[in-house]
Amino acid sequence: MAGERVKTMRSSSHIFAIIFLQIIIVILFALFVRYDPNTAQRSDKSIEKGAGQIRDIYPIFQDVHVMIFLGFGFLMTFLKKYGLSAVSLNLMCSALAIEVFTLVYGFFHLHCENPNFSLGSPDCPSSWPYIDVNVGTMISADFATAAVLISFGVVLGVTSPLQLIVMTVFETIIFVVNEIIGRDFIGAVDAGDTIFVHLFGAYFGLSVVRVLYNPEHAKSEKEGSSYSSDLFSMVGTIFLWMFWPSFNGGAAATGDAQQRAVINTYYSLCSCVMAAFAFSALVTPSKKFSMEHLQNATLAGGVSVGACADMMLTPGGSLAIGSLAGILSVCGFQYIQPCLLKKLKIHDSCGVNNLHGMPGLFGGLLSVLMAGIASPDSYDKFSHGMEDKSLTEIFPALAEGGTAAGQALSQLLAIIVTLAFAIVGGLVTGLLMHMVGKMERMEGEDFYNDDWNIDEIEAKDEVSEDLKVLMEDLKNLKFNGQAVTVSEKSALLA
Secondary structure, rough: HHHHHHHHHHEEEEEEEHHHHHHHHHHHHHHHHOOOOOOOHHHOOOOOOOOOHHHHHHHHHHHHHHHHHHHHHHHHHHHOOOOHHHHHHHHEEEEEHHHHHHHHHHHHHOOOOOOOOOOOOOHHHOOOOOEEEEEHHHHHHHHHHHHHHHHHHHHHOOOOHHHHHHHHHHHHHHHHHHHHHHHHOOOOOOOHOOOOOOHHHHHOOOOOHHOOHHHHHHHHHHHHHOOHHHHHHHHHHHHHHHHHHHHOOOOOOHHHHHHHHHHHHHHHHHHHHHHHHHHHHHOOOOOOHHHHHHHHHHHHHOOOOOOHHOOOOOOHHHHHHHHHHHHHHHHHHHHHHHEEEEHHHHOOOOOHHHHHHHHHHHHHHHHHHHHHOOHHHHHHOOOOOOOOHHHHHOOHHHHHHHOOHHHHHHHHHHHHHHHHHHHHHHHHHHHHHHEEEEOOHHHHHHOOOHOOOOOHHHHHOOOOOHHHHHHHHHHHOOEOOOEOOHHHHHHHHH
């Protein structure tokens, strides 16, 4: 009886964690969070600014929201025995990350009760701080959520819901701190969040999984994919591929910069697809396309072009970046990923290093190059007589006396600092997750298994009585005197 009671408590720990955490979040929201008076409460500015946000930001937010919940969710269904868990836990982690980001980012950007004054100024009528939320907050929260989901892809199938809750909370906090340092203090620019989302999320997750390494992760028979799981995963790929221009253009300045971000991403993705297909067949022994490559490497162009998506890449440059990203990602799956497992004991369930890590580092270095060669001739060739220049819009530091070389250095520093936060933060978070994991003790049969998370999964896997009868009838058939081998799939098709 005692042993059974302990087992029940272990399996219930995530319930208490979710309830306790949500109560804390509700209380903090009730105390600090309010509608932004400039956009979401009636004021002298709200009608114009609120309508502007709905017109300019909300359509892109919808696209990014689809990427987060459908794109990432279905992309991770490639595991044949973990599809329900992948989509469900993707939803849970996303919702939690949005809530945590709103609070953490808000505490770094507190507002006075009267929006016309700054908090702490003598004119502020109240000392109570407020977190203002609007549509801009929503899209920023989705970007932060993407970083968490990238890390989730690394540990897919080898972590419990409680461990994922721990990872989501700590990663979101570290993400906000790193982004504020990178953007506000270092002065880096990253329109498509290649550095602050993809690079950070990938190496945070890889650091976590290194701490959680278990030899049984790579030995499980459940880790593979099936026809239907690959199909659902490819649906996720298509959703991500279609809406990626909105992801890279969402944070870009409206106007010509946002146009460039969308155009550059659009053509980079197309070129990436062609390169991924070609090199997938090239490196595969059968000279056929690998679904693992097609599900992931076809998106690498969107990752790599992100940091410089609003810069003057030229359409031809976008195609070149997409091609190189596709090749890099395919080679990562074929050669780098097995090496990481064998040499460094890093088990990457989704191949996140190949889609987000290496292409993210490549894209970050591209932003260093593009910042270093930026000039008025390339950005403001047709803006003579205008006060608002494109060059200083993309690189605000240049308007304050900065140089192109200085901006390039800022980009490089942001990459280094982001890697430091991701690796150190991932290792610390991984240690906490490891401690939590000792309470639950996932074992070989529990990895990549929906049965660990989903109720009555065995009943869902059972073959229906009608199908069993049909299979028996088909087994009794003979073709040219030979018995016919009938599988469940054949019976369904029949």
